[in-house]
Amino acid sequence: ENVLEKGPATILIADAGDKASQLQSNLILIRKKWVDGGNKLRTEKIRDVEFTVYLIGQKKLTEAFQKLVEKFGITELHDDLDETNTVNESKLYVGQKGSLLLVGGDPKSLEAVLASLDGSGRQTLSDSPSFKFCSSYHFRKSQWYLWINFRGIMDLIINAYDEQQKKAKDEESEVSVFAKPLSPAQIFDALGLSGVRAVSAAYYEDADGVYFEGLAYAPMGERKGLLDLLTKEKKDLMPPDFVSAEVATWARWRIDGAKFWNTMVKVAGEIMPFPVADQLIEMINSAMREKNPDFDFEKDFIKNLGDDFISYELPPRTSKPEDLASPPKIYLIGSGNPEKLVTTLCTIIEEMDSSLTVKKREFAGRQIYSVIPSIVRQGKSDKEPIFSFAAVNRYVAFSPDTALLEEFVRQKDPDTKLRENVQLIRALRKLELDTATGVSYVNNAVSIKAFLGSLKQNGGTVTNIADLFGIPLEAQQKEKLANWIDVTLLPSYDAISKYFHFQVTSLFTTPEAVILRSFAPTPPMLKK
Numbered sequence: 222e223n224v225l226e227k228g229p230a231t232i233l234i235a236d237a238g239d240k241a242s243q244l245q246s247n248l249i250l251i252r253k254k255w256v257d258g259g260n261k262l263r264t265e266k267i268r269d270v271e272f273t274v275y276l277i278g279q280k281k282l283t284e285a286f287q288k289l290v291e292k293f294g295i296t297e298l299h300d301d302l303d304e305t306n307t308v309n310e311s312k313l314y315v316g317q318k319g320s321l322l323l324v325g326g327d328p329k330s331l332e333a334v335l336a337s338l339d340g341s342g343r344q345t346l347s348d349s350p351s352f353k354f355c356s357s358y359h360f361r362k363s364q365w366y367l368w369i370n371f372r373g374i375m376d377l378i379i380n381a382y383d384e385q386q387k388k389a390k391d392e393e394s395e396v397s398v399f400a401k402p403l404s405p406a407q408i409f410d411a412l413g414l415s416g417v418r419a420v421s422a423a424y425y426e427d428a429d430g431v432y433f434e435g436l437a438y439a440p441m442g443e444r445k446g447l448l449d450l451l452t453k454e455k456k457d458l459m460p461p462d463f464v465s466a467e468v469a470t471w472a473r474w475r476i477d478g479a480k481f482w483n484t485m486v487k488v489a490g491e492i493m494p495f496p497v498a499d500q501l502i503e504m505i506n507s508a509m510r511e512k513n514p515d516f517d518f519e520k521d522f523i524k525n526l527g528d529d530f531i532s533y534e535l536p537p538r539t540s541k542p543e544d545l546a547s548p549p550k551i552y553l554i555g556s557g558n559p560e561k562l563v564t565t566l567c568t569i570i571e572e573m574d575s576s577l578t579v580k581k582r583e584f585a586g587r588q589i590y591s592v593i594p595s596i597v598r599q600g601k602s603d604k605e606p607i608f609s610f611a612a613v614n615r616y617v618a619f620s621p622d623t624a625l626l627e628e629f630v631r632q633k634d635p636d637t638k639l640r641e642n643v644q645l646i647r648a649l650r651k652l653e654l655d656t657a658t659g660v661s662y663v664n665n666a667v668s669i670k671a672f673l674g675s676l677k678q679n680g681g682t683v684t685n686i687a688d689l690f691g692i693p694l695e696a697q698q699k700e701k702l703a704n705w706i707d708v709t710l711l712p713s714y715d716a717i718s719k720y721f722h723f724q725v726t727s728l729f730t731t732p733e734a735v736i737l738r739s740f741a742p743t744p745p746m747l748k749k
Contacts, residue, residue, distance in 0.1 A: 230330035234323055241320040248273070248317060265314070267328055268335040272316035351419035351438045354733060359434050363423035371437075372418045379406045403492060411491035413446025429651070430742040437735045444735075450476055450484055451658045451730050456528070458660045458727075459649075464533055465635035466642050469548065469667040471533040474659035478526025478554070508572050521565040527615070529555030535625065536667050540675040548671075549622040551629055559612035563590065566610070566617075577607075585631050587611055591623070644742060645725070651740045652727035659728045665741075666721040670714045677709070719746035 237244040261276040419438040456475040486498040509516035531553040537544040591606035610619045620626040724741035
């Protein structure tokens with residue numbers, strides 16, 4: 222039987238500790254209320270443990286779901302739901318062994334768990350090498366954690382695909398290679414995921430703050446594809462001098478741009494049945510060489526990409542929803558020859574898209590290039606630039622916000638620098654920067670302050686919330702939600718500011734794993 226079609230077995234195990242008798246009483250009470258409500262159940266023994274089997278009909282699920290969605294003014298699903306199906310029933314097994322509550326839908330899986338609890342000698346999760354590593358790395362100090370047998374799931378997907386292809390081959394004539402679905406094995410191997418044995422996540426706290434970790438257990442010798450791009454040597458990941466302490470977000474990645482491109486070309490070649498990347502390069506070269514016979518996309522563009530990628534975002538300039546949705550942002554690409562990278566980009570944009578033109582102007586002794594559309598965009602009063610860019614020192618800077626780009630071109634150091642923030646420096650020490658590929662910073666205090674300010678200054682209605690997040694709502698839905706939510710009752714930012722601070726995140730490697738760690742320091746006002 223195909224496990225993917227059936228779905229994995231799910232079991233909930235909860236330890237009541239010294240409240241076992243109370244757990245037993247509560248289960249009896251739940252069983253009585255279920256029967257009093259006219260519902261069906263039965264009892265079944267699994268390895269001498271009595272389980273109550275709750276029989277949940279399709280009609281009951283339909284009615285419960287419909288009542289839920291009607292509260293949100295959604296009635297379109299009414300006609301699609303099958304309220305007459307009383308044949309298919311879901312079974313929920315609920316039992317107790319000692320202080321343990323056991324809940325599941327598959328009796329065979331529950332039997333395997335009970336056998337392990339009885340010491341039958343079966344292998345358990347603690348016997349898995351990948352689980353042992355994850356447990357020793359971060360599980361023991363965690364308040365909660367998650368572990369996924371990634372290799373096992375990957376094998377299930379590959380085997381299911383192979384079975385499907387074998388069945389299709391027996392039933393049908395051979396089809397073109399372009400009509401065949403992509404092989405999961407090829408995709409996993411090309412991306413480098415075949416080297417990942419397990420994935421885990423954990424959350425924990427200490428006196429300094431809270432941590433979240435995501436881990437991919439992939440020993441270094443088995444990494445390839447995208448995983449092989451991650452930095453193996455120490456590189457500077459601190460904020461440069463030009464990044465102000467007032468930024469809302471900041472990030473820096475140290476990935477070799479040319480190596481990244483070559484890896485993506487190789488990945489695409491291993492996955493696709495035809496050389497899509499090679500064809501793209503050839504198309505660009507052919508178009509460019511009509512005016513410049515010496516043009517070479519890889520030589521002129523790819524090889525001029527550096528290994529330093531930076532972005533940062535400033536707080537919204539006003540509390541208007543449109544400014545909140547699009548605050549000033551800038552992106553920097555490191556390059557050994559930024560001027561060549563800029564001129565190549567200009568040529569590609571103008572030659573490959575006739576609806577765009579590149580306008581050049583001088584500013585503060587440098588050239589700024591703006592990409593102008595041929596038609597006025599919706600919501601714009603004029604042909605405003607889609608984005609502008611410029612070569613500045615060893616970077617090429619891009620920004621949809623012209624004022625921010627001009628500020629960067631001036632190269633005037635800010636009054637306060639992010640790299641001099643003592644609290645940030647202390648927080649970054651938690652992130653293993655010696656083997657990190659990237660690091661990011663998010664000032665949650667700035668984001669929350671801007672969001673609350675916008676709600677209060679723009680009517681404070683639930684419609685504003687929907688508009689800010691681009692959620693389309695019909696008039697009836699807005700009316701229903703307005704009865705539930707009144708954002709004018711929210712406190713001022715000053716009243717709750719002590720609860721918000723910043724968080725930092727890094728992606729780093731060890732010989733055994735690739736790890737994403739996020740750390741949020743305890744806000745100063747909340748420290749004991």
